[in-house]
Amino acid sequence: MKELSYAHGGNIYSAAIHYGIHRSEFLDFSANINPLGVPEVIRKSIIENIDDICHYPDPHCVELRDKIGEYLKVSKDSIIIGNGAMEVISLYLEVIDPESILIPVPSFSEYETLGVKQGSKIHFLYMDESKGFKFDIENIQKRLSQEGIKSLFLCNPNNPTSFLVDKLELIKLLDYAKVSGIHVLVDETFIELTIEGNRNSMVEFLNCYENLFIVRAFTKVFSIPGLRLGYGLGNRKYIDKMWDKKLTWSVNFFATMVGAVLNRESNYLYNTRQWILNEVDWFYNQLLKIPYIKVFRPNTNFVLLKIICENLNSYKIKDKLAKRGILIRDASNFKGLDNKFIRIAIKDRKSNLILLENLRKVMEDTEYYL
Amino acid sequence: MKELSYAHGGNIYSAAIHYGIHRSEFLDFSANINPLGVPEVIRKSIIENIDDICHYPDPHCVELRDKIGEYLKVSKDSIIIGNGAMEVISLYLEVIDPESILIPVPSFSEYETLGVKQGSKIHFLYMDESKGFKFDIENIQKRLSQEGIKSLFLCNPNNPTSFLVDKLELIKLLDYAKVSGIHVLVDETFIELTIEGNRNSMVEFLNCYENLFIVRAFTKVFSIPGLRLGYGLGNRKYIDKMWDKKLTWSVNFFATMVGAVLNRESNYLYNTRQWILNEVDWFYNQLLKIPYIKVFRPNTNFVLLKIICENLNSYKIKDKLAKRGILIRDASNFKGLDNKFIRIAIKDRKSNLILLENLRKVMEDTEYYL
Numbered sequence: 170m171k172e173l174s175y176a177h178g179g180n181i182y183s184a185a186i187h188y189g190i191h192r193s194e195f196l197d198f199s200a201n202i203n204p205l206g207v208p209e210v211i212r213k214s215i216i217e218n219i220d221d222i223c224h225y226p227d228p229h230c231v232e233l234r235d236k237i238g239e240y241l242k243v244s245k246d247s248i249i250i251g252n253g254a255m256e257v258i259s260l261y262l263e264v265i266d267p268e269s270i271l272i273p274v275p276s277f278s279e280y281e282t283l284g285v286k287q288g289s290k291i292h293f294l295y296m297d298e299s300k301g302f303k304f305d306i307e308n309i310q311k312r313l314s315q316e317g318i319k320s321l322f323l324c325n326p327n328n329p330t331s332f333l334v335d336k337l338e339l340i341k342l343l344d345y346a347k348v349s350g351i352h353v354l355v356d357e358t359f360i361e362l363t364i365e366g367n368r369n370s371m372v373e374f375l376n377c378y379e380n381l382f383i384v385r386a387f388t389k390v391f392s393i394p395g396l397r398l399g400y401g402l403g404n405r406k407y408i409d410k411m412w413d414k415k416l417t418w419s420v421n422f423f424a425t426m427v428g429a430v431l432n433r434e435s436n437y438l439y440n441t442r443q444w445i446l447n448e449v450d451w452f453y454n455q456l457l458k459i460p461y462i463k464v465f466r467p468n469t470n471f472v473l474l475k476i477i478c479e480n481l482n483s484y485k486i487k488d489k490l491a492k493r494g495i496l497i498r499d500a501s502n503f504k505g506l507d508n509k510f511i512r513i514a515i516k517d518r519k520s521n522l523i524l525l526e527n528l529r530k531v532m533e534d535t536e537y538y539l
Numbered sequence: 540m541k542e543l544s545y546a547h548g549g550n551i552y553s554a555a556i557h558y559g560i561h562r563s564e565f566l567d568f569s570a571n572i573n574p575l576g577v578p579e580v581i582r583k584s585i586i587e588n589i590d591d592i593c594h595y596p597d598p599h600c601v602e603l604r605d606k607i608g609e610y611l612k613v614s615k616d617s618i619i620i621g622n623g624a625m626e627v628i629s630l631y632l633e634v635i636d637p638e639s640i641l642i643p644v645p646s647f648s649e650y651e652t653l654g655v656k657q658g659s660k661i662h663f664l665y666m667d668e669s670k671g672f673k674f675d676i677e678n679i680q681k682r683l684s685q686e687g688i689k690s691l692f693l694c695n696p697n698n699p700t701s702f703l704v705d706k707l708e709l710i711k712l713l714d715y716a717k718v719s720g721i722h723v724l725v726d727e728t729f730i731e732l733t734i735e736g737n738r739n740s741m742v743e744f745l746n747c748y749e750n751l752f753i754v755r756a757f758t759k760v761f762s763i764p765g766l767r768l769g770y771g772l773g774n775r776k777y778i779d780k781m782w783d784k785k786l787t788w789s790v791n792f793f794a795t796m797v798g799a800v801l802n803r804e805s806n807y808l809y810n811t812r813q814w815i816l817n818e819v820d821w822f823y824n825q826l827l828k829i830p831y832i833k834v835f836r837p838n839t840n841f842v843l844l845k846i847i848c849e850n851l852n853s854y855k856i857k858d859k860l861a862k863r864g865i866l867i868r869d870a871s872n873f874k875g876l877d878n879k880f881i882r883i884a885i886k887d888r889k890s891n892l893i894l895l896e897n898l899r900k901v902m903e904d905t906e907y908y909l
Contacts, residue, residue: 177787182597192594202593212589219582222765223572224562227552252622255786279787286784395592395792414656416625417547417649421791422765 177278181496188491197514198524199496201328201471203362203392204516205444208437210430211391215423226422229412236428237400241372247402249411252419254358254386254399255279260411261382261401262287265352267320271312273304274505275329277356280322281504292318295505301465302330302473302505306338310345321346324356325371326363326469329500329512333363333468339371343378354382358399361390361438362445362470372402379404387427389470390441398424444517445470452515455525461532470515473500481532482508489531495524547648548868548882558861567884568894569866571698571841573732573762574886575814578807580800581761585793596792599782606798607770611742617772619781622789624728624756624769625649630781631752631771632657635722637690641682643674644875645699647726650692651874662688665875671835672700672843672875676708680715691716694726695741696733696839699870699882703733703838709741713748724752728769731760731808732815732840742772749774757797759840760811768794814887815840822885825895831902840885843870851902852878859901865894 180199185192234245251257262283269290272280284291294312296302304323313321321342326333339355346353355371363369371383386399398420401411430437449467456464456472463475476486483499490497500510513528515521548569555562604615621627632653639660642650654661664682666672674693683691691712696703709725716723730740741753756769768790771781800807819837826834826842833845846856853869860867870880883898885891 177595177598180598181594182599182601197594200595207590207593215589216586219585220577223577223762224551224567225547225570225764226767228547228550229552231552231556252786252789252791255788259786392593394595394788397596397788397791416622416629418625418764418767419622419789421622421767421794423793424791 184491184496190494195491195494195496196516196520196523197496198516198520199498199512199514200394201359201362201389201469201514202394203390203441203444203470204520205437205440206392208391208430210433210437211393211427214426214429218422218426222422224422226418226420226425228417230420230425233425233428236431240431241367241370241402243372243375243402244405246405247375247408249401249403249408249415250420250425251399251401251415252397252424253388253394254356254384255283256415256419257384257399257401257411258354258356259283259286260414261354261384261403261407262289263414264407264410265320267352269316269318270320270322271309271316271318272322273309275302275327275500275503276322276324277328278503280324284322289320292316293504296330302327302332304332304334304338306334306342310342313346313349313351319350320352320354322354322356324358325369326359328359329471329498329503329506329510330465330473331467331469331471332465333369336369336371340374343371343374343381346380347378350380352380352382353378354384356384358384358386359389359469360385362441363468364445364449366442375402375404382407387430391427391430391437393427396424396427397421398427448515448518448521452521452525455521456528459525459529459532462528467515472513472515474511474513476509476511483511484508486511486531489534490527493527493531495527548866548884551866554861554866560864565861565864565866566886566890566893567866568886568890569868569882569884570764571729571732571759571839571884572764573760573811573814573840574890575807575810576762578761578800580803580807581763581797584796584799588792588796592792594792596788596790596795598787600790600795603795603798606801610801611737611740611772613742613745613772614775616775617745617778619771619773619778619785620790620795621769621771621785622767622794623758623764624726624754625653626785626789627754627769627771627781628724628726629653629656630784631724631754631773631777632659633784634777634780635690637722639686639688640690640692641679641686641688642692643679645672645697645870645873646692646694647698648873650694654692659690662686663874666700672697672702674702674704674708676704676712680712683716683719683721689720690722690724692724692726694728695739696729698729699841699868699873699876699880700835700843701837701839701841702835703739706739706741710744713741713744713751716750717748720750722750722752723748724754726754728754728756729759729839729841730755732811733838734815734819736812745772745774752777761797761800761807763797766794766797767791768797818885818888818891822891822895825891829895829899829902832898837885842883842885844881844883846879846881853881854878856881856901859904860897863897863901865897
């Protein structure tokens, strides 16, 4: 079996076994989830409709697509629902079946895994650390053109760098891709957790670019990774084929009901926005004060750090923090990073203060040298 | 988009739209689910642990595999967990990647769908109606041998015929398959809802046959199709590869907790057994009294019927019953059947009486001729 324990953030089960600490006692900074917790509407709808799990879930997710359609002002025919963003990306790959894919890295590792599974050749473009791992649109375009690559995967904001691409640059890239017959997947899983939220989304341009496919999820914004719910937005001719290829009932009944939250949780979304406004810059500025780390400016609810002392690495720091009951993401297995990088979620103020205090202690505890 | 509405039983959502009746008001005989409803332990564990959906589910499903291992006395290393039986079968196909598959029909239609998706050539063997669609093991063996087919899919008890294969015959077949290098998938999704329950299972022979793979699910027995949970049992070398190919978090958090029911719901399983003992034969005998139908003897919680009057077909009878608030399964789209066949779930006595009364009325209402 594939060793997943440390491949992703958020595996509190493996950590609990490894450190002998019950999973409920960890402060989990390894998964980038909205700290406001599960919205009350979702909790209620699960409890009130619990007996309905005796029925198969709606395989077409009609109500959910209606709600998402209203929420983002898109036709429900341009929406595919999946078991997390992973199934959505997997279906997209099955339909597009690209010979090769360009992935600017560091980025979400599953693009490579799923692409390889589809039989696509993966090309990596290494972003420049000295420019904060900014997506270099000009270079991306050059690589696509020079190597005749017809498929591009972009995570925006990007995981693990927290970099948000400029919308005008993305439009320029999409224009180029359109005339060159290149499929562009933009993964907006974290878009609602950026300062400007959906205004950073490319959703409004769906009708302009037949070659644009947007991946989204409720996982992060509604704090429901355990429920498994992602969706994709794109041209109907691809969406229809994705529905055809999908396992009939891969989206469970509770997940199909999450749409209800979209028009009944304006408070939750308002509070989420307030949290992002309050915490992201504040946390960044606090991190800047901690010695021996370089902080990459975050645009969403997580931040990439580089350890800049020689005798400490990502594994050691992860281990030291775990022993203090705090989980972080060892980012060394992201292509383009090494064992000097860690990723930390941004949580509520109280938790953030605990993280900051413990991170400072870990950094100051031992004698490090640069 | 694929028209799923009538492809399977249990789509109360499409039926609700089609007939303008709220889904909660239908008596659903189209899906073969335990009428005892969701076990109290599962309801409780969902409610008590609801806030834990803010974490990713355990991708390895360790606790669940431990519980299933204890329940069936198999090693947890020989267990794959999936999003329903469908994902399990899909993973099995990916790993075995059979050039061709023999499917005795009528049987569950998704074997063909998933096999075609994998690129396998599908061979059908039509079972004899006059013998109650009994699996003809001798003929199955002959076809496998004559055409050099290296993969066989058997549903036991079979959907939609409710036929249960004799264990000794199955062992004979497995012996033949073993020496001939043929992979045998036995789908035991309904096995716990047969009179002898797990004693009808091939689980105890897993160690004898490396070529045996058993598909199971909690969907039917615990009345939780909305939750999405299936599993498979087989040789570790295949199981490991299936884990490697699986989408990381396809099994949601609530589903991973279902294991708790296995050693804490002996009452539920006892009552389930009592229901099967009381209803299956009784229902069969009542159906025999209804005119213009032929009843195939059931071995589990559903029964196949054939309409034997000329001016009535499966669609009409389904439509007439739906207008009376009762959903049944039009079985005409099962390969090997035609528009004279319907499938009816066996439910609790009160519901069964309503079905019987309405079916009798529908059959007697119009003037039919033979």
